[in-house]
Amino acid sequence: MSRTAPVSHVVSLILYGAILALLVVTTFWPDPVEGASVWLMLTIKLVPLLILLPGLLKSRGKTYQWLCFILMIYFTDAVVRAYLTGWAWPPTVMTGLTAGLFVSAIVRIRAMQ
Template sequence: MAKKAKPLPSLDWLQPRLSLTRGLSLALFLALLLLLLIWNLAFADLHGARTWVILLVELVPLLILAPGVLLGNARAHAWLCFVVNLYFIKGVLAALDPHRSLLGWSEALISLALFCTALLYVRWRFQYDRKLAGE
């Protein structure tokens, strides 16, 4: 016996949630970029490593997704959910080091919030698109 499909929410219910989660995910995305940039340029003790190499390794995954996130592409937000897990893990590991505790907790909290908002945006965006298509 087939299950009855759960009805999609109305467009009026989805629209404000889409706007809120898109705005929050964009703000948190930029906050994570700025945190990594400022930390590595101003506060990081790189022990002789080249700053541009460290910045390249840390920022390229986010910069690859930046065009899609800025345009509000749901698939880019879905991929962002995968990529941001790396920053969460890095933040938790950095939080265990007393010298990088502030960076670690900041990075972990920002990436956790970014994961949640991007995931909600993806879910509601696909529901919105299905509703617009007449489903």
């Protein structure tokens, strides 16, 4: 295992946590969607990522591969929202975080081989 393996794992976990935190913050702030259950929206946003948490903590390669697939959904949503809102900071930051996590996960997968 190369020296980039532990670094990419730590970076991946930090970016993963930042994405989870940003999803929680943007669900409640600035204004929740009227007529929708905030908790249901939060569940829909977080469950696909939280399913991967045990495998990420154990640094399993297959989990990192699935993370890359799931991140494409979040990345696409963030890019569309950023464009439609005139590059507001929350979706723009989400775009950067998802891209960074994707690259970090790819480096981690590569280092594990």
